[in-house]
Amino acid sequence: MTKKRAICILSGGMDSTLSTYIAKNENYDIIPVHFNYGQRTEKRELKAFRDICNELKLENIYEIDIPFFTQIGASALTDDTIDIPVDGIEPGVPITYVPFRNGIFLSIATAIAEKEKASALFMGVVEEDSSGYPDCTDDFISKMSKSINAGTKEETKLEIITPLVKLSKSQIVTKATTLNVKLELTWSCYKESDIACGVCDSCRLRLNGFEKAGIKDNIPYKV
Amino acid sequence: MTKKRAICILSGGMDSTLSTYIAKNENYDIIPVHFNYGQRTEKRELKAFRDICNELKLENIYEIDIPFFTQIGASALTDDTIDIPVDGIEPGVPITYVPFRNGIFLSIATAIAEKEKASALFMGVVEEDSSGYPDCTDDFISKMSKSINAGTKEETKLEIITPLVKLSKSQIVTKATTLNVKLELTWSCYKESDIACGVCDSCRLRLNGFEKAGIKDNIPYKV
Numbered sequence: 001m002t003k004k005r006a007i008c009i010l011s012g013g014m015d016s017t018l019s020t021y022i023a024k025n026e027n028y029d030i031i032p033v034h035f036n037y038g039q040r041t042e043k044r045e046l047k048a049f050r051d052i053c054n055e056l057k058l059e060n061i062y063e064i065d066i067p068f069f070t071q072i073g074a075s076a077l078t079d080d081t082i083d084i085p086v087d088g089i090e091p092g093v094p095i096t097y098v099p100f101r102n103g104i105f106l107s108i109a110t111a112i113a114e115k116e117k118a119s120a121l122f123m124g125v126v127e128e129d130s131s132g133y134p135d136c137t138d139d140f141i142s143k144m145s146k147s148i149n150a151g152t153k154e155e156t157k158l159e160i161i162t163p164l165v166k167l168s169k170s171q172i173v174t175k176a177t178t179l180n181v182k183l184e185l186t187w188s189c190y191k192e193s194d195i196a197c198g199v200c201d202s203c204r205l206r207l208n209g210f211e212k213a214g215i216k217d218n219i220p221y222k223v
Numbered sequence: 224m225t226k227k228r229a230i231c232i233l234s235g236g237m238d239s240t241l242s243t244y245i246a247k248n249e250n251y252d253i254i255p256v257h258f259n260y261g262q263r264t265e266k267r268e269l270k271a272f273r274d275i276c277n278e279l280k281l282e283n284i285y286e287i288d289i290p291f292f293t294q295i296g297a298s299a300l301t302d303d304t305i306d307i308p309v310d311g312i313e314p315g316v317p318i319t320y321v322p323f324r325n326g327i328f329l330s331i332a333t334a335i336a337e338k339e340k341a342s343a344l345f346m347g348v349v350e351e352d353s354s355g356y357p358d359c360t361d362d363f364i365s366k367m368s369k370s371i372n373a374g375t376k377e378e379t380k381l382e383i384i385t386p387l388v389k390l391s392k393s394q395i396v397t398k399a400t401t402l403n404v405k406l407e408l409t410w411s412c413y414k415e416s417d418i419a420c421g422v423c424d425s426c427r428l429r430l431n432g433f434e435k436a437g438i439k440d441n442i443p444y445k446v
């Protein structure tokens with residue numbers, strides 16, 4: 001019997017990495033998709049992606065260059081003139097929000113899924129314990145799933161699977177440890193590419209998750 | 224009073240051009256968005272886009288390069304090894320279908336709309352008298368509209384307007400003529416960039432529209 005095929009959106013952070021391991025554990029044939037979109041830590045995230053692909057022995061991989069996010073800007077991740085906030089997580093949508101990024105990522109991944117005849121698309125979005133991005137919610141994903149199945153060929157039936165959407169960061173760290181995910185290969189920092197800053201929202205969420213899970217994070221931190 | 228602002232997806236074909244003129248007639252401040260996605264007639268379509276922007280005196284324009292469609296392929300428009308069909312329109316989804324192209328275009332246009340604080344997004348999709356692409360239906364657009372409004376910031380309220388979706392090609396030609404759209408500036412041919420082939424599906428639909436409307440098409444044709 002042919003294995004079911006899944007597209008896994010894999011940034012190289014903790015969440016998308018765990019999501020990909022979960023797909024692997026569910027016995028899917030995995031096609032990972034990574035986006036280089038001009039974000040500050042683009043090269044470091046690409047290294048994390050490749051390290052994880054090597055670790056999981058994935059071969060049919062897509063590295064997709066997206067030049068237009070820096071042209072659109074309007075986010076601290078893609079516009080170098082806007083500072084990354086380091087003073088702690090605040091309510092509301094932060095300036096690191098990249099306009100409709102996950103809508104764009106899901107749409108491109110859908111095109112790849114349609115070409116590759118995949119039946120599932122895994123994405124590691126987290127709604128609860130996150131930065132408050134509007135394109136990371138269960139409601140958005142559920143609506144996109146309907147759009148995707150309406151806007152593709154009759155024979156394309158794609159299930160959008162977000163195994164982490166209702167988990168906290170500490171649950172993510174615990175589950176990753178249970179599945180022997182090599183979290184030291186992943187990269188989360190928004191600002192730095194060698195030693196993580198420890199103070200951007202993404203580092204804070206990650207460190208808080210490890211702390212609450214009672215597990216040590218083995219990547220280097222400045223702070 | 225500030226004018227309402229609209230993003231107009233403008234390929235440079237008849238449909239997107241009429242859609243943009245309709246937005247202009249409804250007194251929107253227009254921001255046109257064009258995609259260079261490695262299609263065969265990329266340069267010719269870009270010229271049509273620029274000619275129409277000049278004609279309408281549009282200044283805040285976006286020309287977006289998308290390198291990944293040729294990487295994904297799976298369409299005669301983006302893969303030179305697949306021939307463009309020239310023997311007439313057949314039932315089903317043709318090989319010129321580019322996987323989830325309109326989902327991707329709408330998502331990128333949404334990011335631009337969110338940055339530019341636009342309240343409307345015009346797209347010239349045609350459902351009835353078209354090539355049978357699944358991402359050109361009213362049902363798909365309506366579902367994407369819900370996705371877009373769920374996945375963007377609270378203050379982003381975007382109406383997706385598809386004024387042509389239920390029109391026939393002859394109605395489009397007639398309406399364009401009524402609005403003094405310079406149809407001779409537009410380009411529809413899938414294959415050629417100097418003299419239109421006259422036999423690809425896109426040329427056939429265009430020519431049939433002009434014929435039924437009883438209006439002469441003033442672009443050059445080989446056949």
